[in-house]
Amino acid sequence: MRRSSPRKSSSRPAKKAASRPAKKVSSRPAKKAAVSRRKAAPAKRQAGGRALPKAFDLRDVGGKNYITSVKDQADCNSCTAFAVVATIEGSYNRQKNRPIQPGADTPGFSEAQLFFCNGPPGGCSCHAWYPEQALSFCFSPGGVTDRSNNDGTPRQCKTPDGSWNWTTIRDARRLRDATEMKRWISGKSPDGPGGPVIAVMLEYADLRLWKGGESKTYSPAQDTPDAINWRIGGHVVSVVGYDDTKARDQFWICKNSWGTTEWNPAGKGYFRVKQETGLGPRARKTYIDSFDMWGVVLA
Amino acid sequence: MASSWQNVGHQMNAMFLPGTNITDTGRKFRAKHGHDGRGSAAGTKAYKFGEFAVDVLDVGGNRAVATHHEAKWLIDTGTRHFDQNSLVALENAIIDSLTRPGAELPIQFHIDSTRPPGSKATADVVPTIVNGQVTGYTITIHCVP
Numbered sequence: 450m451r452r453s454s455p456r457k458s459s460s461r462p463a464k465k466a467a468s469r470p471a472k473k474v475s476s477r478p479a480k481k482a483a484v485s486r487r488k489a490a491p492a493k494r495q496a497g498g499r500a501l502p503k504a505f506d507l508r509d510v511g512g513k514n515y516i517t518s519v520k521d522q523a524d525c526n527s528c529t530a531f532a533v534v535a536t537i538e539g540s541y542n543r544q545k546n547r548p549i550q551p552g553a554d555t556p557g558f559s560e561a562q563l564f565f566c567n568g569p570p571g572g573c574s575c576h577a578w579y580p581e582q583a584l585s586f587c588f589s590p591g592g593v594t595d596r597s598n599n600d601g602t603p604r605q606c607k608t609p610d611g612s613w614n615w616t617t618i619r620d621a622r623r624l625r626d627a628t629e630m631k632r633w634i635s636g637k638s639p640d641g642p643g644g645p646v647i648a649v650m651l652e653y654a655d656l657r658l659w660k661g662g663e664s665k666t667y668s669p670a671q672d673t674p675d676a677i678n679w680r681i682g683g684h685v686v687s688v689v690g691y692d693d694t695k696a697r698d699q700f701w702i703c704k705n706s707w708g709t710t711e712w713n714p715a716g717k718g719y720f721r722v723k724q725e726t727g728l729g730p731r732a733r734k735t736y737i738d739s740f741d742m743w744g745v746v747l748a
Numbered sequence: 749m750a751s752s753w754q755n756v757g758h759q760m761n762a763m764f765l766p767g768t769n770i771t772d773t774g775r776k777f778r779a780k781h782g783h784d785g786r787g788s789a790a791g792t793k794a795y796k797f798g799e800f801a802v803d804v805l806d807v808g809g810n811r812a813v814a815t816h817h818e819a820k821w822l823i824d825t826g827t828r829h830f831d832q833n834s835l836v837a838l839e840n841a842i843i844d845s846l847t848r849p850g851a852e853l854p855i856q857f858h859i860d861s862t863r864p865p866g867s868k869a870t871a872d873v874v875p876t877i878v879n880g881q882v883t884g885y886t887i888t889i890h891c892v893p
Contacts, residue, residue: 526828569865569866570865570866571865571866574866575866576828576829576865576866576867576868576892577829649819649823651819651822651823651826652826671793672787672793672794672796677794677796679826679827679832680796680798680822680823680825680826680827681826681827681828682823682824682826682827682828682829683823683826683828734818734819736818736819736822739819740819740820741819
C-alpha cells in the first residue's frame with residue numbers, strides 16, 4: 450500500500466467487529482516451541498526464574514534478523530492490520546527459525562486482505578479496530594495470506610482461489626505488563642515461543658512530527674501555553690525489541706507502518722518509545738506497555 | 749464503550765451539581781489548570797476534556813474514569829474519535845463554568861450513544877441564558893454504542 454501525502458490518520462482501535470463471524474481469541478497456554486535464543490546483552494534473573502536480557506532486538510539476534518521490511522499504511526486507518534501482520538511475519542520467522550535472507554523479505558503477508566475482508570465498516574475511514582478483533586480472523590484461512598492477491602487492487606477484499614496460501618496462528622496471548630512483553634520478545638516466556646509484540650499506544654500529535662530516528666526516545670510532549678499537543682487516538686505498532694541498559698532511558702523498539710522516508714526518516718520506519726516503568730507522575734503516558742499487548746503463536 | 753460513556757456522564761453530572769459538588773470540582777480544577785483553565789499559572793496545565801475525566805477526583809475521591817479504562821478513554825476522546833470543534837466547545841463550556849470561584853455554573857450532561865459505528869463523537873453545547881447571562885450549560889455527547 451502506498452501512502453499519499455499528507456497523511457490524514459494512522460489507525461484506530463475499534464469497537465465494532467467484522468462483517469462475518471470470527472473465531473474467538475484464545476487465552477489458553479501455548480505449547481512452547483523450540484527456537485534459538487541469543488542474548489544481546491548481559492542477563493539478569495527475573496522473578497519467574499528465567500534470565501531476561503537487558504536488551505533484545507529481533508532485528509539482530511546474534512546477527513540474524515527476523516523482522517520483515519517496514520510497510521506504509523498510507524492515508525488509511527489500518528494500523529491495526531499492519532501491526533498484526535508485521536507481528537505474525539516476525540513471529541513466523543522467529544518461531545520457525547527462518548531469519549531474513551539477503552535480498553529476500555519473507556514472508557510477505559497481506560495487510561489488505563486482513564483489513565478489507567475482515568475489518569470494520571468504513572474501511573480506511575473507520576475509527577477503531579483493536580488487535581483482538583483482527584487476531585480473531587487469523588486462526589483459520591481467510592485472515593492471513595501472501596500478498597500476491599494485492600496486485601493492482603491493493604484496497605479491496607479479493608475472493609481467494611485454491612492457489613492461495615494461508616498462514617494461521619494457534620494462539621494469541623494477551624500480555625499483562627512490560628515484563629511479560631520482554632519475556633515474550635526475548636523468547637524467555639513460559640507461555641509461548643516468542644517474537645514481536647502487538648501493542649496499542651495512545652497517539653499524540655507530536656508523534657507525527659517525530660524525527661528522533663532510533664537515537665532518541667519518544668515520549669509525548671507536554672502542552673505549552675502556546676501549543677497543545679492534541680491526543681489523536683489509538684495507534685498500533687509491532688514491538689520488536691527493548692533496551693533496559695540505561696536506567697534513565699529504557700525504551701521499546703517499535704516497527705511502525707508509516708513508511709521509511711517521510712516520517713522519522715533517520716529511523717527508517719522504526720522508533721523508540723519510552724517504557725512507562727519509572728515515569729514521573731506528571732509525565733504523559735502512551736500506555737504502550739500497560740493497555741493492550743499481544744504475542745502470537747504460529748500454527 | 750457505551751457503559752463507560754454512561755458512567756462518565758453520571759460522574760460528571762455529580763461533579764457539576766450545584767452546591768458542594770461543583771464548588772469542590774471548581775477548586776480542584778483551578779488548582780490543576782490555573783485560574784483561567786488555560787494553564788497560565790506556574791505548575792498548572794491547560795485543561796483538556798479527556799484528561800480532566802481521568803485525573804480529577806470527585807468529592808468522594810473517585811475518578812470519573814477507572815484507572816484501567818484510562819487508555820481506552822483517552823483514545824476515545826482523541827481527535828480521531830471525537831470531533832475537534834466539539835471538543836473545543838465542550839472544553840470552553842467547562843472552563844467557563846469552573847473558573848468562577850464560588851459561582852461555578854452547573855452543567856448537565858446527556859449521553860446519546862446511538863451514533864453508527866465508525867462515526868466520530870460530537871457534543872452539543874447549549875448555554876442556559878437568563879436575563880442575558882449564562883447561568884449554566886446542557887451538554888449532549890453523541891457517541892457510538
